[in-house]
Amino acid sequence: MSALQSSAPHPAAAELHCWTLGTFGELRSLRAALREAIEDHTDEVDDLFDRMAVVATELATNALRHGLPPTEVRLLREDDHLILDVADHDLGTLPAVDEGRPLGAGGLGLQLTKTFAxxxxxxxxxxxxHVWASFPG
Structure with a gap:
């Protein structure tokens, strides 16, 4: 396991949208709302949405499964970057990438996040x- 870099994202970022999730069933609504939000703020929708939807789903799933609800997902913008910021209330568990886990064994959310962001x-x-991921947008 390797730890993620500890740093706050882009301090001048403006919040565009915020969603609060309490259950896994709300992930579908999150993805639909995220698509609409991305369409409102960029012309590069399809590829960007695909990458951001995977990351939003993975980070929110991690927060719901391993953190303490509610989970908050925020979409931020700073200059030419869109930022997903996912928060939970479990201050005792640090996010770590399990780089040795084989495909199909689950637990690849942070690896996918590092690939797509x-x-x-x-x-x-x-x-x-908070775990955050930045995208060109």
Whole structure:
């Protein structure tokens, strides 16, 4: 296992949308709303949405499964970057990439995130742990 880089994302980023999830069943609605939000803020929709939808789903699933609900998913923009920021309330568990896990064994969310995003990191506030991923947008 290797730890993710600990850093807050783009400090001047503006929040475009925020979704609060309490169950896995809400992931479908998140993806639909994310597509609409991306369409509102960029012309490069299809490929960008595909990558961001996988990352949003993986990070939100991790937060729901391993964190303490509710999970908050925010879409941010700073200059020419769109940023997904996913928060849960489990301050004791640090996000780590399990690089030795074989395909098909599950637990590849952070590996996929590192593949599809241009930058990935995490940070804590007083009450939440956040994992973020940045995309050109």
């Amino acid at each position: 241009i930058d990935v990191g995490w940070y804590r506030t007083g009450t939440t742990k």
